[in-house]
Amino acid sequence: MRFLFSEDLETLREGTRSFLEGRNPAERLRQQDSPSLWGELVEMGLLDITDSLPLAESVALFEEVGRVALPEPLADTAAIAVPVLRSLDAAAKRASTSRVAVCHPLCPFANQAADADHILYFDVDRVLLLKPEEAELATQESIDPWRTLSTVRPIGGEVIAESSGASDFAAALGAVAASAELLGLADRMIRMATDYAATREQFGKPIGTFQAVKHLLANAQVKLEFARPVVYRAGFALETPGLTRDIAVAHAKVAATDAAIFAAEQAIQVHGGMGYTFEADLHFFMKRTWALAAIWGSREHHLGVIDQGLFTQSVGTGPQNSFQHKKANGS
Amino acid sequence: MDLHYTDAQNAFRQEVRTWLAGNVPAKRLPSFDTEEGFEAHRAWERKLKEGNWGMVTWPKEYGGRGCDLIEWLIFEEEYFAANAPGRVSQNGIFLLGPTLMEYGTDAQKARYLPAMASGDEIWAQAWSEPGAGSDMAAIRTKAVREGDTYVINGQKIWSSRAVFADWCFGLFRTDPDSARHKGLSMILLPLNSPGVTIRPIAQLDGDPGFAEIFFDDVRVPSENLLGPEHGGWGVAMATAGFERGLMLRSPARFQRTAEKLLALYRENEDTASPATRAAVTQAWMDAQAYCYSTYMTASKLMNGGAVGPETSCNKVFWSELDRAMHRAALSLSGAAAELDAPWLDGYMFSLAGPIYAGANEIQRNIVAERVLGMPRG
Structure with a gap:
């Protein structure tokens, strides 16, 4: 029992953070024609991160992706497609640098699908791998300027699995990656508001000196502190299908969504009128938050899973059931 | 990251569970904020000590088992699942104990910890004062050094367990010319010391769960100082860290x-x-x-x-x-x-x-x- 990332992972996280903050500062989010960082992400080894790290540890890196609201849809390929293809012994079906967009009943609008090398398409009991030209894409407009969405109707492609397992796995991977990004976003928005409150003056002093302002952000920080371990716990459950995984993942998505939405609401409040402008950077992070809150299972969806577990399936509750007692082989 | 218990941790859990199943009183004990309940809970603490479960994380020589924090969490899980009685000794074992472990001399550890783990000495806190609640640095109760003795005068309030407890620990102003966080010291003293008066305060439920403590020329040997003289704020913050952080x-x-x-x-x-x-x-x-x-x-x-x-x-x-x-x-x-x-x-x-x-x-x-x-x- 060790609820802690390794020191190597923390070093990797630090490196990833400084790379992402350096290459994707908030100003870049205003430059829609900014050259893609995809090649650099590949070079950093982030694309096949789940080949080199256990899924449980890779979660920490998506926190960093969220922190900078990275425009490149890294999670679709790195957090979802790579592990799913590997689980289906189909890793060879994509080039190691290729980009995969994902379309799933819980994520029905594929992001940047037209520019992807492949689309991984999940039905309830079937998985298809398509080229973008093997699908009819109908554009949908996201509130997030960096998410180019479309619905996907396959007209070709290859069936690579016919079971619900891969779809369930993708749903869990997608929800945990989105949850991790939401943690990073929440942290970023709290920090932005903290910085703003330290410089904006009213009544002759920084508004951050006022307790009413402090407590808004303290509350957001408390919510975040108690969402983070829930997401890490779900990351550890990813490899093992079953009720425990389903509930851990659902809990993670609810906790991370609540923490990030709450952080966004406190952050805009602290920014005052500036927070409601396009000029302040905050809106990029709020919009990514709203997007990630919606996909890979909304709050409603995941609360339903937990409700089922607690009231219908009678999952073990109470202090003796914090974790599974048996040591699983090979995980 | 490994969220599975080891075989040894599972075996430890089983050992705790078995002992508790054979020893937890079938009937809920009366509230430890009554005289009868306090003694019933003290008897439970002694029972725990018989099984060597008083404070599992402490070293064996102080009445513990040398368990790590994960084992402590497992112990707590089994303890609450078994509906075992509340810990009347909580101020001592969860708050003062870890602070003693960090700041105490070897003599202090040997003197206080075993009696704390066995329920023979039950501790109250003496932090707050009428003018020092949330603003704890406003403490005024004085402990004046006279040779190897502190002479304490003043008043504490909201002292949990003080009505029936044996000892208290708290912050006192040892440097009369000091202000705020400086010049405070952590001192341990028996509540039956001459000059100590306890006035119970009835809580919401009517039971005397906390009290005022009045100090009138109370003489305490200087060896009862915990940590550096005038450096009590840091010691208290460590205690508060345990309190808020993990153990309480x-x-x-x-x-x-x-x-x-x-x-x-x-x-x-x-x-x-x-x-x-x-x-x-x-x-x-x-x-x-x-x-x-x-x-x-x-x-x-x-x-x-x-x-x-x-x-x-x-x-x-x-x-x-x-x-x-x-x-x-x-x-x-x-x-x-x-x-x-x-x-x-x-x-x-x-x-x-x-x-x-x-x-x-x-x-x-x-x-x-x-x-x-x-x-x-």
């Missing part, structure tokens, strides 16, 4: 309450509203979240890390969770919610949670200023 309220306590709340919901499912069902679900999630967070903190500490100001988040989280859970339970209880019963008792006690151990407003200030770095002022 283990997650098992809230997981057990959440489990009981779920059972209560099921009993009343026909009349319960969706709103309460949502509150019950949220309670279960939050109790789990507190558990995961504590395992993470324990792992960090076991890996050589330290507890920082972020622990102020804990106190806010668990105290408001506890209140919410009891509120939901009363909502499910219908007209019977008015009657004296464990959920109502629990609700009343849960109202104290956001107040004691540093009011939640203070905790939020600490989070804002020391975690987020917001400006003071």
